[in-house]
Amino acid sequence: MASKYIASVDIGGTKILGAILNTEEGIVYRYKRPSVANAGDQAFIMDLADFINQLMEDSGVGEDNIAGITLGVPGSVDIENGIIGMAPNLGLVNFPIADELKRRTHHEVFIENDVNIAALGIHNFGVAQGRKNVLVVFVGTGIGGGMIIDGKLYRGASSMAGEIGHMHIRTNGPLCGCGKHGCFEAVASRTAIVRDITTLIKKGKSSVLKEKLDQGKPIKSKAISSAIEGGDKVAKKVMSHACEVIGTTVASINNLMNFEMVVFGGGVLEANENYMLPKIKKSFLQHSLPDAAKVVDVVGTRLRDDAPLYGGIPLIKEYLGIDL
Ligand SMILES: [Zn+2]
Numbered sequence: 001m002a003s004k005y006i007a008s009v010d011i012g013g014t015k016i017l018g019a020i021l022n023t024e025e026g027i028v029y030r031y032k033r034p035s036v037a038n039a040g041d042q043a044f045i046m047d048l049a050d051f052i053n054q055l056m057e058d059s060g061v062g063e064d065n066i067a068g069i070t071l072g073v074p075g076s077v078d079i080e081n082g083i084i085g086m087a088p089n090l091g092l093v094n095f096p097i098a099d100e101l102k103r104r105t106h107h108e109v110f111i112e113n114d115v116n117i118a119a120l121g122i123h124n125f126g127v128a129q130g131r132k133n134v135l136v137v138f139v140g141t142g143i144g145g146g147m148i149i150d151g152k153l154y155r156g157a158s159s160m161a162g163e164i165g166h167m168h169i170r171t172n173g174p175l176c177g178c179g180k181h182g183c184f185e186a187v188a189s190r191t192a193i194v195r196d197i198t199t200l201i202k203k204g205k206s207s208v209l210k211e212k213l214d215q216g217k218p219i220k221s222k223a224i225s226s227a228i229e230g231g232d233k234v235a236k237k238v239m240s241h242a243c244e245v246i247g248t249t250v251a252s253i254n255n256l257m258n259f260e261m262v263v264f265g266g267g268v269l270e271a272n273e274n275y276m277l278p279k280i281k282k283s284f285l286q287h288s289l290p291d292a293a294k295v296v297d298v299v300g301t302r303l304r305d306d307a308p309l310y311g312g313i314p315l316i317k318e319y320l321g322i323d324l
Contacts, residue, residue, distance in 0.1 A: 004324050005061050007052060007107070008312030010072040010114060010305070011035060012267075013089035013141030016051050019309040020059040020066075022324040023125075027306065029059035038091035045097070049104035056105075067324055069107045070312030071097065072114035074142060079159050082111050088177030089141050110319050114138070114308055116162055118265065118301070119146025120153055121311030126303040128261055135259045136301075137164065137250060138266030139242075139276075140221075142177065143185035147257070165189065169249055184249050188242040190268035194219045196238045207234035221271035228275050243276050247283020254296060255289050265301035273300050 036047040075087025082098020119136040134148040145164035165185030173182025227235035
């Protein structure tokens with residue numbers, strides 16, 4: 001029986017998920033709480049270290065049985081040096097997260113972009129097992145991508161590959177968290193969807209989501225999902241547009257790369273998978289080269305929130321050379 005586990009953490013724009021797991025037993029303990037975003041570097045790292053220490057302690061597996069900590073980060077990462085380059089949704093720039101966390105948790109820390117680590121999880125443990133060329137697209141607070149090429153995670157020259165959310169798709173488009181205008185995620189992420197729903201409601205369009213706006217409450221993925229199930233025209237219109245944009249953009253990427261599977265996940269997509277996936281697929285097929293599109297399976301992640309957590313296992317194997 002395996003005696004070692006990893007502590008795997010996925011830092012989202014709104015929540016942190018953590019798990020203690022290994023291959024044989026799967027996830028033996030999990031923990032989740034809201035993330036501290038845009039409160040400054042110190043508040044962020046103290047909260048994250050506290051989260052991880054709590055996760056390890058409450059799991060009961062014993063500190064000595066933790067082989068290492070893995071982190072999925074929503075932004076660009078320098079994986080060799082354990083530095084977050086830019087994470088707009090967390091308000092972090094050039095932040096040496098691995099060293100800061102190692103000092104506070106006394107374990108080795110390995111970081112990876114959140115969708116890259118999810119792609120590792122999906123490729124090793126999920127729906128893309130055994131596939132060689134796979135694109136993973138997560139639509140949530142932002143939009144991220146991860147690419148498995150010839151059976152391996154493709155990171156590019158400086159670990160920046162897969163940042164599909166910042167592909168420029170619209171001239172004079174909306175402002176993105178990265179500071180530029182017209183990025184894919186500024187047009188079709190949950191943040192963009194909520195912005196567009198808000199704009200229509202403020203223009204006087206009738207929607208069940210108006211109540212949340214009037215109360216100053218955030219519009220979350222599940223609220224959008226309920227609105228769509230209830231036939232809300234504003235929510236359906238904005239979501240349909242987002243699906244069209246996601247389908248066309250992913251078709252362009254696939255025309256370039258010729259994948260055999262495209263896996264869609266992320267908060268807003270998972271909450272609305274039955275509505276979004278068929279619409280994305282239709283737009284994807286319309287804008288793809290037929291010979292590229294006919295070999296592609298377009299699917300949901302199945303592993304959902306657990307995908308980036310499972311991705312920690314192959315990441316640790318890559319760095320420490322141990323099977324867990
Ligand atoms: Zn951008």
